[in-house]
Amino acid sequence: MIKLYELSGKNNIRFSPYCWRTRMALNYKKLDFKTVPVKFTEKKLIEFSNQKLLPVLVDQNAIVSNSFDIAIYLDKKYPANQKLFTKSDMSFDIFINQWADKMLNGALIKIVINDITNHLDPKDKDYFIDSRTKRFGIPPESMADKSTDSLNQLYKYISFLNSILEKQEFISGDDIGYSDFIIAGSLKWGMQVCDITLIDEKNKKMLDWYNQIEKLFMK
Ligand SMILES: N[C@@H](CCC(=O)N[C@@H](CS)C(=O)NCC(=O)O)C(=O)O
Structure with missing residues (x-):
């Protein structure tokens, strides 16, 4: 299943604008995913992505960071699901x-x-x-x-x-x-x-x- 590493605060609150963009994209495309909360001081959890920002998406062997790149990835990987990018160019x-x-x-x-x-x-x-x-x-x-x-x-x-x-x-x-x-x-x-x-x-x-x-x- 797709894993979405998301920034989290006290009491598990999710507030990152970029993580929300990705979460909405996944829900819109009706893809199953689970989220992994990551606090500011828990960046070790996303060390495997070779960068330090959230969101990070893991889908089988693919590791994608940056919310915009994740959206591009999702449309490419799941073309049969509703498209995030509806125009001929971006x-x-x-x-x-x-x-x-x-x-x-x-x-x-x-x-x-x-x-x-x-x-x-x-x-x-x-x-x-x-x-x-x-x-x-x-x-x-x-x-x-x-x-x-x-x-x-x-x-x-x-x-x-x-x-x-x-x-x-x-x-x-x-x-x-x-x-x-x-x-x-x-x-x-x-x-x-x-x-x-x-x-x-x-x-x-x-x-x-x-x-x-x-x-x-x-x-
Ligand atoms: N352009 C990136 C920005 C990602 C970003 O700035 N994420 C923030 C969360 S809102 C972050 O991970 N900050 C960690 C930090 O400041 O240490 C995207 O669209 O994903």
């Missing part, structure tokens, strides 16, 4: 992946960074604070920002996404596709750890879209 999904990682996750991280810290065991907490201080140049505590300005930046992006859903049913077009899981994964990351409303009521299409995806694929 340029749209590449754009959405980059946009979500840089812009949407960038807006979210400031809002949720302290909440992530609070969902970690003490050992992982120390690792997270050190590694993020190195990455961002300031400690999570100083970076955390739930001000109106910070929320408005996120809501601007949510409203942009809502405007797409006013024209078509899914981010990917008339049919659901991997780009929907990219965006939904980022939002799930925030919603798992933070109790602030991340999709405001004004953006009704987005709210309905997210609830539908959560119900069907975030299992």
